[in-house]
Amino acid sequence: MANGKVNTKIKDMNIECTDLKKKKLYDFLDKRLVLYFYPKDMTPGCTTESIEFNENLSKIKKLKTNVVGVSRDKISSHEKFINKYNFKFPLISDTDEKLCKSLDVIKEKSLYGRKYMGVDRSTFIIDKTGKILHSWRGVKVKGHVDEVLAKLKELT
Numbered sequence: 613m614a615n616g617k618v619n620t621k622i623k624d625m626n627i628e629c630t631d632l633k634k635k636k637l638y639d640f641l642d643k644r645l646v647l648y649f650y651p652k653d654m655t656p657g658c659t660t661e662s663i664e665f666n667e668n669l670s671k672i673k674k675l676k677t678n679v680v681g682v683s684r685d686k687i688s689s690h691e692k693f694i695n696k697y698n699f700k701f702p703l704i705s706d707t708d709e710k711l712c713k714s715l716d717v718i719k720e721k722s723l724y725g726r727k728y729m730g731v732d733r734s735t736f737i738i739d740k741t742g743k744i745l746h747s748w749r750g751v752k753v754k755g756h757v758d759e760v761l762a763k764l765k766e767l768t
């Protein structure tokens with residue numbers, strides 16, 4: 613299992629996705645893949661990040677790369693999120709945290725002194741063979757999509 617480390621391969625697995633044609637994670641590997649993990653649909657940071665990926669989608673696609681977002685939200689929540697903001701890329705529902713855990717993005721967090729396990733905002737660039745080419749952990753939303761674009765250009 614990759615555990616999200618660069619130069620390791622991600623494990624293919626069954627997924628639940630808003631793109632009903634995609635049943636397995638490797639279905640997205642006809643090109644490189646930007647796989648980004650975010651905590652929750654419709655929250656300010658997650659919405660901003662997703663909008664920025666959407667606004668830069670044509671630039672990313674020109675670099676022969678797919679974009680897919682992942683959170684623990686249900687498909688019904690993802691569909692509302694996509695429809696509200698007109699996202700042009702799919703979202704994976706990882707309610708059982710199988711994909712999140714395989715890439716080690718579940719971390720202990722704290723909110724108002726209460727500790728809980730949540731998604732650490734993370735992004736991975738994955739090649740067509742499933743190998744992780746680059747990763748970001750603890751992502752700060754501002755400027756992140758620009759960093760991803762720069763790294764994709766560097767890797768091209």
